[in-house]
Amino acid sequence: MLDAFLPFLSGLGLALQPINLVYCLVGALVGTLIGVLPGIGVTATVAMLLPVTFFLPPLTSLIMLAGIYYGAQYGGSTTAILVNLPGESSSMVTCLDGYKLARQGRAGPALAVAALASLFAGIFATLFIALFAPPLADLALLFGAAEYFALMIVGLIAAIVLAQGSLLTALGMIVFGLLLSMVGTDLNSGAARMTFGIPELSDGIGFVPIAMGLFAIGEIARNLESGADRSVLAMRIGSLWPSQDDLRRSTPAAIRGTLIGSVLGVLPGGGALLSSFAAYAVEKRLAREPGRFGEGAIEGVAAPEAANNAGAQTSFIPLLTLGIPANPVMALMVGAMMIQGIQPGPEVMVKRPDLFWGLIASMLVGNVMLVIINLPLIQIWVSLLKIPYRLLFPSILVFCCIGVYTLNNSALEVMMILVFGVMGYAFLKWKCEAAPLMLAFILGPLMEENLRRVMLLAKGEPSYLLTRPISIGLILVAVGLVLILVVPAFKQTRAEAFREAP
Secondary structure: OOHHHHHHHHHHHHOOOOHHHHHHHHHHHHHHHHOOOOOOOOOHHHHHHHHHHHHHHHHHHHHHHHEEEEEHHHHHHHHHOOOOOOHHHHHHHHHHHHHHHOOOOOHHHHHHHHHHHHHHHHHHHHHHHHHHHHHHHHHOOOOOHHHHHHHHHHHHHHHHOOOOOOOOHHHHHHHHHHHHHOOOOOOOOOEOOOOOOOOOHHOOOOOHHHHHHHHHHHHHHHHHHHHHOOOOOOOOOOOOOOOHHHHHHHHHHHHOOOOOOOHOOOOOHHHHHHHHHHEEEEEEHHOHHHHHOOOOHHHHHHHHHHHHHHHHHOOOHHHHHHHOOOOHHHHHHHHHHOOOOOOOOOOOHHHHHHHHHHHHHHHHHHHHHHHHHOOOHHHHHHHOOOHHHHHHHHHHHHHHHHHHHHHHHHHHHHHHHHHHHHHHHHHHHHOOOHHHHHHHHHHHHHHHHHHHHHHHOOOOOEEEEEEHHHHHHHHHHHHHHHHHHOOOOHHHHHHHOOOOOO
């Protein structure tokens, strides 16, 4: 067991180097700020900062971007508890009980329990990755084109199963994402596909304009339309230390939430959002007094906050071991690695063990930083909440445009984020989740490449996929997921898991 942690300890030494500590702190601060200020979004922030990675060492840039991602999960709880407005979508469930606790004069204990539950989940998730990622990476080294194609099919079907809302809508988003991924030049024939005579589209559509448009611009439009009340509670937050009864009730809830988040975070389309909903639903079902939930139950804060942080961190497992992004933020991390000339996948651990273990170890350091940042500086975050949104959104738009233009010096891509921004707003209005679209857009070219390799090896015979043990197993998993979709009991459970959204 100790030998398994020796590479982790080596990575910890890299994470503690001064430059990496500084950028880990920067990522944690920016992530907390993004989580505290509703209407910005971690996906758009990571996309805007991708150009920065040109000027940083690979490990340093990934540590910063990772810190932004899991740091936003911490910051999102602050607005959920104090303003009843989640800074991150994964903090929506925290609003239900966190805001009620704040109105009862118990905002301090609620914030403390959220931070401590997130810290516990972050430490556990880091050790979980350190233990389970290496065996998974060893297994991935056995993968060929057939296995990767089957794995991506499983990922897309899982994204449909785990998406919020209608299954038919999720399927439509997957298909639309695959179609967008086909825009550009066919690598085999050199023929242009769906470029409509626009030369700039010959290299395809960039994932950064799509991510910014769907998530940042769309969210800005929705916030401007809703005119959400962001008035902060006037009462003092008071003591942050939770009572013994709070700790007694929240500790088992945090443990269960951590376990749920650690497992669901690995699944494509799962991550922090589904983990928080599932953890809240489980706690409500296990409670002796379910009526307390929604009225100020401390377990309703501990479980989802632990789950969303654990889910955010374990979503790095499929990225680092298989090269498969589990959610839109992980898709942008793929872009950050490719900017540095690194191909995500099982070879990262073999060829770049410093990068692999340094990034994982930095999560442990970052989670400790986040507790130090969140609790003592809570009054600063409260003050930032008072900034009117009308002063924030112009800056967000400017940074989005600058970030997109900086990547390729392309005015067309700036126009693209406006087009996809309109789409993002329409998807929000029609309750279409954009995450499956983004996942399909990233996986589409990889699926096409591996399918063509399979057809070349099999001389055009599709049954080749059924002659390899791993690909057969993955196809059976995909078939099982499809069958689950038609089981009435599963449909009801799935609906209940997402029904708790405020």
